[in-house]
Amino acid sequence: QKEVEQNSGPLSVPEGAIASLNCTYSDRGSQSFFWYRQYSGKSPELIMFIYSNGDKEDGRFTAQLNKASQYVSLLIRDSQPSDSATYLCAVNRYKLTFGTGTQLKVEL
Amino acid sequence: GAGVSQSPSNKVTEKGKDVELRCDPISGHTALYWYRQRLGQGLEFLIYFQGNSAPDKSGLPSDRFSAERTGESVSTLTIQRTQQEDSAVYLCASSSETGGSGANVLTFGAGSRLTVL
Numbered sequence: 001q002k003e004v005e006q007n008s009g010p011l012s013v014p015e016g017a018i019a020s021l022n023c024t025y026s027d028r029g030s031q032s033f034f035w036y037r038q039y040s041g042k043s044p045e046l047i048m049f050i051y052s053n054g055d056k057e058d059g060r061f062t063a064q065l066n067k068a069s070q071y072v073s074l075l076i077r078d079s080q081p082s083d084s085a086t087y088l089c090a091v092n093r094y095k096l097t098f099g100t101g102t103q104l105k106v107e108l
Numbered sequence: 109g110a111g112v113s114q115s116p117s118n119k120v121t122e123k124g125k126d127v128e129l130r131c132d133p134i135s136g137h138t139a140l141y142w143y144r145q146r147l148g149q150g151l152e153f154l155i156y157f158q159g160n161s162a163p164d165k166s167g168l169p170s171d172r173f174s175a176e177r178t179g180e181s182v183s184t185l186t187i188q189r190t191q192q193e194d195s196a197v198y199l200c201a202s203s204s205e206t207g208g209s210g211a212n213v214l215t216f217g218a219g220s221r222l223t224v225l
Contacts, residue, residue, distance in 0.1 A: 032212065043199060043216040044151070088151065092212045095164050096141065100150030 001026050004091050004099035012105045019076040021102050023089030026070065033065055033072045034090040038101065044088055047074070079106045110134075112217035114200050120223045121190055129185045129220045133202030140183050141203075141214060142175060146196045154198075157183060190224045197221050 005024045013019045025033075032051050036044035050056045050063040050072070062075040072091075076083055086101040113132040121127050133140050142154040153167040157177045168174070172191075177183040187194055201214035 034213070043218055044214075045216070046213055049213065095153065095156045096212055096214060097153060098143070098151040 002099075003027060003097045004089055006087075006089050006099035006102045008100060009103040010105050011102055012107055013079050014107055015079060015081060017079050019079045019083065019104055019106070021074040021076075021087050021089075021104065023072045023074075023099055024070055025072070025089075025091045027091065027093055028067075028070065030070075030091045030093045032092045033063070034092070034096070035061075035063060035072075035074045036088040036090060036098075038086045038088055040085075047087075076104075079104075081106050081108060112200055112202050112215055114198075114217035114220050116220055117218060118221045118223075120225065122225050123192060124189055126186065126188045127190055127222060129187075129198050129200075129222070131183045131185070131200030131202075131217060133181065133183070133200070134204075134215060135181075137202035137204050137215075138180065139203040139212065140177060141201045142183070142185050143199045143201070144169075144196045145199060145219075151199065154185070187222075190222075192224050195222055195224045 003026050034049040035047040037047050038044040048058045048063050050065045053067050056063045060077045064073045084106050086103050088101045089099040090096050115130045140157040143151040145151050155165045155175050159180050160177050172188045175185045197219040199219045201216045203212050203214050
């Protein structure tokens, strides 16, 4: 079992819709959870992180964490073509471990 | 510096040669990570430094790979006797957190693209 699992996609959503990206992790001792965005040919950049069970909102982005289910998600509201990228989930215990990413395509 | 700086940005080498990749983290960042990203793939953890010591080097793929960090600053990743499968982008990231339960927010450099012919 991979430490951090994500569906590789691509996930296609129409402009203005809500994009939902999911991630599961195997280490129950994981303590903090991150979403990074990576445009093609560029380095990852942090979108947001979450520690506690529940939702955390930042602008159009909402991270959701359920430690009992070992599940993290990222919702992007009012998706824009500029949101088209690969979204990487990362989990931290003693080091930051990344999933392989989900490719999101926002279509006009 | 203002960001994480990596050099060279591009390196083309012949199979069997040694290469050195350099990372200059954000000033004051105690944690430094190296990841490898092959084309179309995710980030593969290589090694993590806290200060000058490496608590976790479990991701180094073989004994041809080594890394060091000095002065709690610059780090060098060395690949000896390069193979074609070493071709990838090598990403360095740094963090001001000490790991463990910390937020460990990483800032990435632009990467060093290595091509082994």
